[in-house]
Amino acid sequence: MSRADVIVVGAGISGLTAAWRLAQAGKRVRVLEANPRVGGRTLNYRFATGEVVEVGGQWVGPTQQRILGLLAELGLETFPLWNQGDNLTLFGGKLKPYRGTIPRFAPHVLLDVLQAQLRLDRLARQIPLDDPSRHPRALEWDRISFAEWIRRALKTAHGRQVMELVSGAVFAAAPHELSFLHVLFYVRSGTNLDTLLGVQDGAQQDRIVGGSQRISEELAARLGDAVRLDEPVRALRQDASGVELITDSGSHSAARAIFAVPPTQLLRITQAPLLPGWRDQLLQRLPQGAVVKCMALYATPFWRANGQSGQATSERGPVRLTFDNSVPGSPRGVLMGFIEGDEARQWSASSAESRRAVVLECFARYFGAAALQPLDYVDKCWADEPFARGCYAALFPAGLWTGGAARLREPLGRLHFAGTETATRWMGYFDGAVEAGERAAAEVLQQL
Amino acid sequence: MSRADVIVVGAGISGLTAAWRLAQAGKRVRVLEANPRVGGRTLNYRFATGEVVEVGGQWVGPTQQRILGLLAELGLETFPLWNQGDNLTLFGGKLKPYRGTIPRFAPHVLLDVLQAQLRLDRLARQIPLDDPSRHPRALEWDRISFAEWIRRALKTAHGRQVMELVSGAVFAAAPHELSFLHVLFYVRSGTNLDTLLGVQDGAQQDRIVGGSQRISEELAARLGDAVRLDEPVRALRQDASGVELITDSGSHSAARAIFAVPPTQLLRITQAPLLPGWRDQLLQRLPQGAVVKCMALYATPFWRANGQSGQATSERGPVRLTFDNSVPGSPRGVLMGFIEGDEARQWSASSAESRRAVVLECFARYFGAAALQPLDYVDKCWADEPFARGCYAALFPAGLWTGGAARLREPLGRLHFAGTETATRWMGYFDGAVEAGERAAAEVLQQL
Numbered sequence: 001m002s003r004a005d006v007i008v009v010g011a012g013i014s015g016l017t018a019a020w021r022l023a024q025a026g027k028r029v030r031v032l033e034a035n036p037r038v039g040g041r042t043l044n045y046r047f048a049t050g051e052v053v054e055v056g057g058q059w060v061g062p063t064q065q066r067i068l069g070l071l072a073e074l075g076l077e078t079f080p081l082w083n084q085g086d087n088l089t090l091f092g093g094k095l096k097p098y099r100g101t102i103p104r105f106a107p108h109v110l111l112d113v114l115q116a117q118l119r120l121d122r123l124a125r126q127i128p129l130d131d132p133s134r135h136p137r138a139l140e141w142d143r144i145s146f147a148e149w150i151r152r153a154l155k156t157a158h159g160r161q162v163m164e165l166v167s168g169a170v171f172a173a174a175p176h177e178l179s180f181l182h183v184l185f186y187v188r189s190g191t192n193l194d195t196l197l198g199v200q201d202g203a204q205q206d207r208i209v210g211g212s213q214r215i216s217e218e219l220a221a222r223l224g225d226a227v228r229l230d231e232p233v234r235a236l237r238q239d240a241s242g243v244e245l246i247t248d249s250g251s252h253s254a255a256r257a258i259f260a261v262p263p264t265q266l267l268r269i270t271q272a273p274l275l276p277g278w279r280d281q282l283l284q285r286l287p288q289g290a291v292v293k294c295m296a297l298y299a300t301p302f303w304r305a306n307g308q309s310g311q312a313t314s315e316r317g318p319v320r321l322t323f324d325n326s327v328p329g330s331p332r333g334v335l336m337g338f339i340e341g342d343e344a345r346q347w348s349a350s351s352a353e354s355r356r357a358v359v360l361e362c363f364a365r366y367f368g369a370a371a372l373q374p375l376d377y378v379d380k381c382w383a384d385e386p387f388a389r390g391c392y393a394a395l396f397p398a399g400l401w402t403g404g405a406a407r408l409r410e411p412l413g414r415l416h417f418a419g420t421e422t423a424t425r426w427m428g429y430f431d432g433a434v435e436a437g438e439r440a441a442a443e444v445l446q447q448l
Numbered sequence: 449m450s451r452a453d454v455i456v457v458g459a460g461i462s463g464l465t466a467a468w469r470l471a472q473a474g475k476r477v478r479v480l481e482a483n484p485r486v487g488g489r490t491l492n493y494r495f496a497t498g499e500v501v502e503v504g505g506q507w508v509g510p511t512q513q514r515i516l517g518l519l520a521e522l523g524l525e526t527f528p529l530w531n532q533g534d535n536l537t538l539f540g541g542k543l544k545p546y547r548g549t550i551p552r553f554a555p556h557v558l559l560d561v562l563q564a565q566l567r568l569d570r571l572a573r574q575i576p577l578d579d580p581s582r583h584p585r586a587l588e589w590d591r592i593s594f595a596e597w598i599r600r601a602l603k604t605a606h607g608r609q610v611m612e613l614v615s616g617a618v619f620a621a622a623p624h625e626l627s628f629l630h631v632l633f634y635v636r637s638g639t640n641l642d643t644l645l646g647v648q649d650g651a652q653q654d655r656i657v658g659g660s661q662r663i664s665e666e667l668a669a670r671l672g673d674a675v676r677l678d679e680p681v682r683a684l685r686q687d688a689s690g691v692e693l694i695t696d697s698g699s700h701s702a703a704r705a706i707f708a709v710p711p712t713q714l715l716r717i718t719q720a721p722l723l724p725g726w727r728d729q730l731l732q733r734l735p736q737g738a739v740v741k742c743m744a745l746y747a748t749p750f751w752r753a754n755g756q757s758g759q760a761t762s763e764r765g766p767v768r769l770t771f772d773n774s775v776p777g778s779p780r781g782v783l784m785g786f787i788e789g790d791e792a793r794q795w796s797a798s799s800a801e802s803r804r805a806v807v808l809e810c811f812a813r814y815f816g817a818a819a820l821q822p823l824d825y826v827d828k829c830w831a832d833e834p835f836a837r838g839c840y841a842a843l844f845p846a847g848l849w850t851g852g853a854a855r856l857r858e859p860l861g862r863l864h865f866a867g868t869e870t871a872t873r874w875m876g877y878f879d880g881a882v883e884a885g886e887r888a889a890a891e892v893l894q895q896l
Contacts, residue, residue, distance in 0.1 A: 174591070176846040176847050177845070280838075281738055285625075389728050389729070389732065398625065
């Protein structure tokens with residue numbers, strides 16, 4: 001095969017952005033994608049009735065300048081998530097309506113949660129985004145889990161439950177899986193907690209017309225036959241003369257390679273020379289979160305008629321968080337729900353039928369018996385996805401940042417690293433994927 | 449190639465025990481070992497002057513009935529670790545001699561440490577070894593790290609430092625990397641804390657004549673040409689008719705396979721069908737500990753002449769724990785030291801020369817300037833070892849046991865799982881490796 005200047009591994013938003021910037025700079029690029037499709041952790045699904053929804057990542061929001069810029073460049077448009085009517089919260093066994101981001105808790109619970117939020121935001125503002133371990137209190141904060149901080153900082157059981165829900169919603173993980181320093185980093189990386197959690201003015205504000213996989217499809221269209229699907233990289237070699245990547249179908253050579261894959265995936269590739277031990281050890285400690293994203297299609301968005309937004313947060317699982325994911329222009333309605341963490345792993349292991357049943361039961365608990373009669377249903381267990389093995393992103397457990405995790409974006413010889421997990425701003429989001437892809441492309445351009 | 453009844457992947461103690469039991473039962477076995485040697489996480493090293501020491505696991509002790517039985521069966525003998533004279537402890541900037549397991553702390557520190565030890569032992573006695581998550585308080589204990597428990601349970605800074613040293617010595621990891629439930633499990637799995645930490649009557653009591661790698665060499669000799677070296681398994685397939693394992697040199701078929709490798713290694717093998725998502729997610733959360741094992745050879749064991757045992761524990765790194773690893777019959781002396789956790793990853797990344805210099809500096813700090821003049825020096829960075837990628841064993845972080853980790857020893861179709869991480873008694877030790885190998889062999893025999 002002809003030799004490229006750069007091979008990008010992974011045709012998600014990060015890898016394709018890197019490849020497109022390199023192509024724009026006149027470099028010969030090739031993108032090797034393991035799946036028979038582009039998009040990485042974004043994935044469109046079309047219901048039989050025509051509505052396109054996303055079973056992977058879907059949102060963009062304010063302050064995400066890089067992805068918003070890319071959307072404009074690609075001619076893609078956004079529309080707001082449906083956000084009218086009452087939200088619902090099920091806590092203390094009672095279902096209650098509320099407006100905005102924070103439910104109408106009892107005053108002492110509200111105080112507890114707001115104080116915690118203020119403390120998180122205040123501490124987060126001090127975290128150096130390029131390397132959280134440079135903060136003077138980094139060791140202290142990196143040695144405690146988010147769970148330990150929650151137990152210390154929140155005074156009410158209900159308040160602690162709310163923070164667990166926050167952990168699930170933002171990380172697809174339980175608080176004990178996360179370094180507190182990482183949570184502070186993530187809050188600053190995503191502006192502040194209100195922005196991370198919010199719909200209006202927040203990270204869940206807007207959707208992409210045609211579905212978020214369109215971002216990768218548009219980039220791939222521009223790259224043409226440089227993008228090779230069904231090419232899982234099984235082995236890599238590098239030496240003074242270049243990089244060679246072995247896929248199931250053959251060998252690909254280039255001067256440099258960019259890996260734009262979830263961090264753990266690099267462990268699954270046979271390496272010559274081997275990654276340095278310290279780096280392999282860090283990657284052994286960067287698991288993906290776990291989420292099942294579930295959607296039911298209904299003849300109408302019946303909850304709207306009841307004055308409801310379709311947004312619910314709940315103390316009862318497995319679906320603890322829902323949204324109205326209906327598509328403009330269609331008379332039909334879509335309810336969307338997330339199953340996270342341990343529950344995601346458990347329900348991934350169950351039959352599709354029982355998962356559908358329990359999800360609809362959750363929807364009915366929040367929005368009434370009409371939710372039990374969908375026209376259609378779809379879900380996606382991201383732990384089962386062959387080349388992601390989890391979502392939304394990698395979890396940084398206690399000790400990882402102060403153990404050198406910032407060095408995971410450092411090149412190793414001719415290998416460069418992109419993917420949203422290597423971003424400083426909006427890590428874990430589309431915007432971070434773009435930042436990481438552009439940074440890796442710039443690194444490579446300096447070397448070629 | 450001819451088809452075997454069973455293929456065992458990994459020629460460490462666990463895999464070879466499994467293979468030998470199956471061969472004894474008349475089955476046709478094949479062992480595929482990725483390295484050019486047997487032994488797994490045991491590895492002998494011969495100094496130029498003839499002394500054989502171990503740069504991997506080395507000890508056996510009382511209550512380890514399975515490995516002691518295997519040693520007898522193989523005709524291997526043991527000898528006690530040198531354990532005469534004063535131990536040393538460097539804490540609070542002062543080097544002090546002591547006898548036994550626990551240094552002569554100030555009374556309030558001693559009280560603090562002993563109370564913690566009693567609490568650990570008392571709680572550990574209740575843990576079900578087959579599945580710690582069955583304990584009524586499992587969720588509570590699995591959601592806190594060992595670090596959080598230490599901060600709560602110990603009242604003195606010095607006492608907390610001692611527990612951190614315990615964590616390094618037993619797990620090659622910092623307390624924040626470990627679920628408190630796992631620590632309780634591990635203490636019971638290894639009898640109690642005194643046994644885990646002790647030399648006399650403890651897990652560090654005895655060594656194997658000729659070095660611990662002899663265990664695997666003896667087993668391999670009995671298995672003859674069934675053991676194939678330099679055969680890293682890169683891919684596995686299973687279907688109704690059997691299992692196929694692809695190595696760099698060819699394909700191997702059998703009715704069943706036993707994986708006797710560190711848990712993370714399974715992720716590095718291309719699988720068809722893929723592991724279930726929940727299981728892949730658990731394996732993403734089971735990193736190996738990190739240790740550099742260091743030894744210096746001297747003309748004489750000069751510390752003995754000073755009335756010292758060669759055993760030191762220290763608040764200062766990178767070597768915080770030492771032993772006299774001299775070999776009977778030689779006039780020369782061997783000092784051995786461990787670098788653990790973050791320090792192991794850092795020093796693995798440094799030059800061999802600078803690592804040697806800092807280790808000898810540590811030895812001199814404890815045993816005097818004579819330690820700066822060795823005849824020879826050797827160390828082993830286990831994070832760099834291609835098919836271990838860490839030692840001593842896998843770390844179970846918060847949430848893993850209650851997330852279903854006991855199921856990691858369940859077969860997946862025709863795949864069975866051994867390795868010390870799947871043991872109930874003495875997990876992480878040779879004894880657990882034997883238990884796991886024999887249990888996996890029994891499982892397979894039931895199916896053949």
